[in-house]
Amino acid sequence: MRNIPSHPAQANTQTPSTESIDGKFTNGYLLPVRITWASDIHLEFCREDDRERFFYRLAGSPGDAILLTGDIASHNRTARMLEEMHTATGKPIYYVTGNHDFYGGAIQEVTSALDGLRARVPDIVRLDTAGPIQIARDTGLVGHGGWACGTAGSGINTNVRINDEVYIPDLRWLTKEKLFAQMRLMAKQSADHIRAVGAQAAEAYANVWIATHVPPFAESCTYDNRLSEPDYLPHFCNLLLGDVIQQLASAFPDTRFTVLCGHTHGAAFFSPAPNLRVITAAAEYRCPSIRAELDPEAEAQKAIEAWQQPPHSPAP
Numbered sequence: 591m592r593n594i595p596s597h598p599a600q601a602n603t604q605t606p607s608t609e610s611i612d613g614k615f616t617n618g619y620l621l622p623v624r625i626t627w628a629s630d631i632h633l634e635f636c637r638e639d640d641r642e643r644f645f646y647r648l649a650g651s652p653g654d655a656i657l658l659t660g661d662i663a664s665h666n667r668t669a670r671m672l673e674e675m676h677t678a679t680g681k682p683i684y685y686v687t688g689n690h691d692f693y694g695g696a697i698q699e700v701t702s703a704l705d706g707l708r709a710r711v712p713d714i715v716r717l718d719t720a721g722p723i724q725i726a727r728d729t730g731l732v733g734h735g736g737w738a739c740g741t742a743g744s745g746i747n748t749n750v751r752i753n754d755e756v757y758i759p760d761l762r763w764l765t766k767e768k769l770f771a772q773m774r775l776m777a778k779q780s781a782d783h784i785r786a787v788g789a790q791a792a793e794a795y796a797n798v799w800i801a802t803h804v805p806p807f808a809e810s811c812t813y814d815n816r817l818s819e820p821d822y823l824p825h826f827c828n829l830l831l832g833d834v835i836q837q838l839a840s841a842f843p844d845t846r847f848t849v850l851c852g853h854t855h856g857a858a859f860f861s862p863a864p865n866l867r868v869i870t871a872a873a874e875y876r877c878p879s880i881r882a883e884l885d886p887e888a889e890a891q892k893a894i895e896a897w898q899q900p901p902h903s904p905a906p
Contacts, residue, residue: 625654625684627656627880634664645674645678648675648678649678653681655683655725656683657731659685659850659852660691661689661691664694664757668700669704685717686718687704692758693753696760718780720787726890729889730795730799732791740773740825743823770824780802788847792842797848798848799848799886800835803851804851805854807829811854812856815856818856835847846866852871
């Protein structure tokens, strides 16, 4: 990759410290940590100059850190692209993996490479293996990439097949029954992780952000401005995670939960409880883009203002 000139508007230039500054400090950066969110950027499909332009936009964004909710690249490209992004932007990266990140390689092979990346570059954090991260005085970030659980919509009776079972060796040549059992197992792993770290975060913070790849509710799955059809839902929704998140929202009624996800490439907003909202990012192949600039304190205020609003589904 060619060298990218430094952007004139590099964000958060405070010198990292090992001590708290008036209680406003996390991972070496002053709070709040403003977040630049992107999802399903699929950098393996991009030309080098397109990747560089995207990295340049990330570098110049107002965010102090970058949040990626899966499908960053594929196989060994995922770790390489994350490292290139970090070098180009100079910003911490928090991310979860998506199904495409495992295309072309065994799941354990890819996760081992990502663990090695974290050892080399501590500022690149895979939330799947992390505890709650403080991003504002009253806001904590947790996450897990997750997997579609196979039980939404038509469930195992679906006639739809997707490329996961072709390009991910762990899922190749499985019978339909074994494939769906493996999907459910991987979906449960994400639900178990969020149950643990979500409760930790909710006990410590008034606002909890949950980053994941697969939407946890059928109402959060859209494509072409329409809710996903029943035959597609088994591959695009993680109901096991949705159940856990609803349990957390019920157990901590004074905590406001925000879920940030992707996977479907369709934008959606769903609020199944007064203190729970789910935002699904739109995406387009070969056009990586910033989905949103998120200020934790401003987002918390939005949640407070919407506190008494009734639940609603995505706009058509």
